[in-house]
Amino acid sequence: MKNIIIFGAPGAGKGTQSEKMIEKYGLGHISTGDVLRDQIKKGTELGVTAKKYIDDGKLIPDDLMVDILASVYDSYGKDHNGVIFDGFPRTIKQAEALKAMLDKRGHKVAAMIELSVPEDELVKRLVNRGKISGRSDDNEETIQKRLNVYHEQTAPLIDWYDKEGIHHHVEGLGTVDEIFSRICEIIDSLDD
């Protein structure tokens, strides 16, 4: 069972690389952003709350996210060889909660893979995606807020996972396939 965190700033390529990891390794995929967007589409109470935070480039409160994550993991994770956590954790509190949740189930995170991409490239990718997909948080003002939130609240997790001994840095510039082969080297080196 290989649980893997794919980590990086908005636009780093987490979703893109997750798709390839799912195909090659048969991993499940938990994208907290996708879970929230699905709730928004369905017009649930959670969706209404989440939309306000997402459109303002802010994080949804930790307590809410931790509850959501645990229930998605239990309903979905057990059918796969492991799960990719995409967009979670995003704060130290979420990382601690994830560890406790997995410990309780006798599971663990095998690797945290950080995709590192320069900020001008992140902005370019997201602005372009916004034009095509119409994602409401892909406009320049909200992208800048999301990047600030990433630096302030999420980037400290790199040190946190370094101390856990499972942080792997990956150069996130290049073609999608080039980056994927860097990720495969890491996954293939993990113990079963």
Ligand code: AP5
């Ligand atoms: P979320 O959906 O997680 O968005 P994000 O982290 O901002 O990440 P993105 O989906 O924007 O980027 P990505 O790294 O997946 O890149 P992608 O592969 O799509 O979260 C959205 C919001 O939900 C948050 O702001 C927050 O409000 C809330 N939220 C979610 N999780 C939360 C949590 N745990 N706690 C609290 N709040 C939470 O690629 C981006 C673009 O680049 C695409 O167009 C792609 O085609 C292109 N691209 C990819 N790779 C390359 C490449 N190698 N070269 C050129 N272009 C590329």
